[in-house]
Amino acid sequence: MEIKTIIGISAGVLTAVSILPQILKVLREKKAQAVSPLMFFVLLAGNLLWCWYGLILNELPIVVTNAFSVGCDILMIVVNYKYSKR
Amino acid sequence: MEIKTIIGISAGVLTAVSILPQILKVLREKKAQAVSPLMFFVLLAGNLLWCWYGLILNELPIVVTNAFSVGCDILMIVVNYKYSKR
Numbered sequence: 001m002e003i004k005t006i007i008g009i010s011a012g013v014l015t016a017v018s019i020l021p022q023i024l025k026v027l028r029e030k031k032a033q034a035v036s037p038l039m040f041f042v043l044l045a046g047n048l049l050w051c052w053y054g055l056i057l058n059e060l061p062i063v064v065t066n067a068f069s070v071g072c073d074i075l076m077i078v079v080n081y082k083y084s085k086r
Numbered sequence: 087m088e089i090k091t092i093i094g095i096s097a098g099v100l101t102a103v104s105i106l107p108q109i110l111k112v113l114r115e116k117k118a119q120a121v122s123p124l125m126f127f128v129l130l131a132g133n134l135l136w137c138w139y140g141l142i143l144n145e146l147p148i149v150v151t152n153a154f155s156v157g158c159d160i161l162m163i164v165v166n167y168k169y170s171k172r
Contacts, residue, residue, distance in 0.1 A: 008139045014132030021125045039107045046100030053094045057143065 005061055012065020019043075019072045026079050037080050044073040091147055098151020105129075105158045112165050123166050130159040 047069040054062025133155040140148025 004139065004142045007135055007142065011132050011135030011139050014128050014135060016132075018125050018129040018132060021122050036107050039104050042100050043104040046097050046102075046104060049093055049097030049100060053090065053097050053147075056090045056093065057145070059143070061139075 008059065008061030009065065012061050012068075016065050016069045016072065019069065019076065023072065023076050023079060026076075026083060030083055037077060037084075040073050040077045040080065044070060044077070047073060094145060094147030095151065098147050098154075102151050102155045102158065105155065105162060109158065109162050109165060112162075112169060116169055123163060123170075126159050126163050126166065130156060130163070133159060 047066045050066040051063050051070065054060070054066060133152045136152040137149050137156065140146070140152060
């Protein structure tokens with residue numbers, strides 16, 4: 001594997017997992033984050049564009065890790081919405 | 087400007103600004119986020135690797151927007167640390 005690919009995958013995994021503590025926190029406390037859901041829609045739009053950008057560059061690390069982030073963003077939006085109704 | 091560059095810059099700007107509401111929230115409430123600072127160190131490491139990856143690919147959108155994110159991450163860590171001491 002190229003060093004470039006290793007760096008790209010590491011970068012993507014790190015930025016992708018950084019959202020996990022927030023999701024876990026909301027799930028554990030069953031209370032929505034005080035942070036605006038708008039933030040996660042902005043993040044979702046950004047991650048989708050990164051996927052597109054990665055496809056154009058034909059760089060799999062960008063596509064795969066941002067696709068994972070897109071999943072996390074959607075999960076966060078759903079969880080946030082669910083617990084903000086209480 | 088190439089369409090690729092426009093997509094890359096848009097993607098980077100969106101993912102970079104998504105951290106701003108969190109920083110503003112902590113500054114406004116003068117109270118640290120309940121989210122672990124570890125998250126921001128992970129994000130910082132990830133954004134630094136993205137910069138490196140962007141330099142290898144010679145893709146300025148990746149480098150510039152992640153450099154901005156690195157600045158935001160450091161600001162968030164400093165602000166979080168400052169207000170967690172109260």
